[in-house]
Amino acid sequence: MELFLESFPKIFISGIVMTLPLAIISFVLAMVLAIFCALIQYAKVPVMKYVVQFYIWIFRGTPMLVQLFIMYFGMQSIGVRISAITAAIIVFSLNTGAYCAETIRGSIESVPQGQMEAGLCVGMSYMQIMTHIILPQAFRSAFPSLFNNLISLVKDTSLAANITVTEMFMQTERIAGRTYQFMQLYIEVALVYLIFCTVLTWLQAWGEKKLNYYQAGR
Amino acid sequence: MALLEIKDIHKSFGNLNVLNGMDLTVNKGDVIAILGPSGSGKTTLLRCINYLETADAGTMIFNGKSYDLSNTSKKDVAHLRKHTGVVFQNYNLFANKTALQNVTLGLTVARNISKEEANVIGMQMLEKVGMKDRASHYPSQLSGGQQQRVAIARALATNPDIIYFDEPTSALDPELIQEVLSVMKTLANEGMTMVVVTHEMAFAKNVSSHVILMEKGKIVEEGSSKNFFENPKQERTKDFLRKEEM
Secondary structure, eight states: OHHHHHHHHHHHHHIIIIIHHHHHHHHHHHHHHHHHHHHHHHTTOTTHHHHHHHHHHHHHHSOHHHHHHIIIIIHHHTTOOOOHHHHHHHHHHHHHHHHHHHHHHHHHHHSOHHHHHHHHHTTOOHHHHIIIIIHHHHHHHHHHHHHHHHHHHHHHGGGGGGGTOOOHHHHHHHHHHHHOOHHHHHHHHHHHHHHHHHHHHHHHHHHHHHHGGGSTTO | OOSEEEEEEEEEETTEEEEEEEEEEEOTTOEEEEEOOTTSSHHHHHHHHTTSSOOSEEEEEETTEEEETTSOOHHHHHHHHHTEEEEOTTOOOOTTSOHHHHHHHHHHHHHOOOHHHHHHHHHHHHHHTTOGGGTTOOGGGSOHHHHHHHHHHHHHHTOOSEEEEESTTTTSOHHHHHHHHHHHHHHHHTTOOEEEEOOOHHHHHHTOSEEEEEETTEEEEEEEHHHHHHSOOSHHHHHHHHHHHO
C-alpha cells in the first residue's frame, strides 16, 4: 500500500505530462496529414495520389516499433540526430495519419454524390462544398473510427519507451527496477491507461451526441 | 431571342447512346414539360445542360452567349450555374444544414452576400414555398414533400433565369406530390422559366406551356401542351398518352 501511494501518483503524473501530450500532439498532426491525404485521394490528384498511396502502404505495412527504431536508432547510425521525443512524434503522426487517411477517405466517399452536385448547382466551388458540406458530414461518420485510432495511439505511446523516451511506461519500469514489485507496478500502469481510455470513451460518446445535431431521432 | 437553345446534343455511356442529336429551345417564361419512358434520356439531358455530365457533342446558347457542351471552361460553367437553378429527384438538401441555411448557402458562400441579407431572402423564399415555420429544421426532420419545397426555395433564392426540375415528384409518396406541384404551379404563374422532366401528366397538361415527348435520346413530338394532348400527330405519342391514361 505504501508503495502504491508512492508510485501511483508518479505514474499518473508522468501519464499526464508525457503520454497524453505525446498522443494529442501526434494525433493533431496525424489528422492534418490524414485530411490532406484523403482529399488528394478523393480528388484523384495525379502523381500526388500515388505518393499518398505509397506512404499509406509503407506505414500500414510495417510495425510501429520497427518504424520507431528506424527513425531513432537507424537515423542515428547514419549520422542523422533526431531527439527521441521528436522521432516518436514523427512516427506516431505518420503511422496514425496513414490509418486516419483511409478512414476519412472512406467517409468522404460515403457522403452521397448528390450533396456535391447540389452544391455545384447553387454555384459553390469544389473547395467551398468540401468545407461546408462534405467534410462536416464525413467527419461525423468518421468520428467513431478516428476516436478508435486516438485510443490506440494513447496506448501505443508506450512503445516510445523502447527508444529512450521517458514516458509513463518507462517511468513505471524504473520504479519496478528499483523496488522489484513488477506485478504491482505493471498493473498500476495498466490501470492508468485504462483510466485515460475510459475518459476518452466518455468524450467520444459526448462528441457523437454533439455531432448528431442534424440527424433526426438519434 | 430564346433564353436557352440546345443544338444537336449527343451523349453516350459506353455503347449506349443516350442522347442522339436533340435540339431544345426555351423562351423566357416558358414552362416546358419533358415526358418520356424511362431511359429515354430526359435526366441525362438536364445533367448535360448543367455540366453534371459532359456531353460528347452539342452547343448551348444561353442568354445570347454560345457554349460548347462537350468542352467548356470551368469559369463558364461556374458562370452558367450562377444563373440557373436545379431541383433534383432526391432533393439533395445539404444534410448538415437547416432549411434556412440550405436556402442561404448559395448566397452567402457562393455569392458573398451578407448573412443578414441572405437570411431575409431565405425567409422570403421559404415563405413562398410554405416552409417558413420549418426554417430551423434539418432535412432529416422534414417529410419528402417538405424537403422538396425547401429545395425549390433554394433554387429560387439565387434568382436564376431558369430552373431545371429533374423528376421533382418521383420520389414522393402520392399524398405529398400535390404540395410540391402546387408550388411549381405558383412559380409557373409568376412567369418563372422552367424545364421540368416529369411523369405527372396533369402537370404537363395544365401547367406547362410546351410539352416534349422524348424517346431513345430524340424528340418524338413537341408542341404547345394543348396541341400535344388534344391533337397528337405521332402514333408514338398517341400510344404513350393511351398508356399513361390507363
